[in-house]
Amino acid sequence: SIPLGYFGGIGAASRQGILFKGGNYLDAITKINTVVFDKTGTLTKGVFEVQQVHVREGFTEEEVVQTIASVESRSNHPIAKAVGQYAKSRQISIRRDVEVSELAGYGLKTLVDGREVLVGNTRLLEKYGISFPSELTGVPETLVVCAVNGVYIGHLLLADTVKEDAKEAVAALKKLNIDNIQILSGDKQTIVSKLAGYLGVDEAYGDLLPEDKVAHVEALKSDPGRRVAFVGDGINDAPVLALSDVGVAMGGLGSDAAIEIADVVLQTDQPGRLAMAIRIGKETRRIIW
């Protein structure tokens, strides 16, 4: 049975939009010493905006945007939503008759009128042995690159916004003696490192596939002194949420899979609520013992 004090703690947390799925997590969260954040949708809003369109000679912007947006119309990724909105704002029609396969951490692949279309990051093109302009490698924004029948035809540059309370969230955790804070992301290392520097996060790992995130947290957990909380929002994050000592999901815009498997849900989507959750856990312990 759960000691009565835990109900008080769970209630106090829920009034702050923090959902504990059991009294045991109220206790477990006070023992966390390492916090690992997913980036997109967790520390950033996950609401991208298309900033620029680049096309290969011989192609028009309209063609390239139409091709990318048609493929992205089949995806729920935050990048896909941004591309759809951009096409709409430029009144570029999209085809809805395409069927795509989603390659987690890479992007999308499809056949349109017998032509193979790839839409995703540069890693996707590398995987298929397709060359692209070398300057794309150093670009500090999120890229959506497109290739048709093995030929690069153009790309979009997108930007995401950091959540208002992200910096404060990191500072608050440090005050609670969390001695190691990390970011894991499928996005590019340059972007992840820059964000980590801005937020004051200790370690930043980019270019990760979903299985790399799992391996990373498994490695952290092999150190018996570590107690790891992972904070994420995506379908891809579900296995890592399950693996960590305390899995924390974003409840507003987070995916159902993440919310379901998490131990704690931050219903306001604010990463700063994690520090509050730890404080409530500590306060509850103080009352019980």
Ligand code: ADP
């Ligand atoms: P994060 O770890 O930052 O939440 P994801 O694992 O969701 O990122 O995606 C990793 C990377 O894979 C993205 O940054 C993007 O480059 C690429 N990607 C995934 N899905 C798509 C898509 N639908 N369209 C374009 N790129 C995608």
Ligand code: MG
């Ligand atoms: Mg994410």
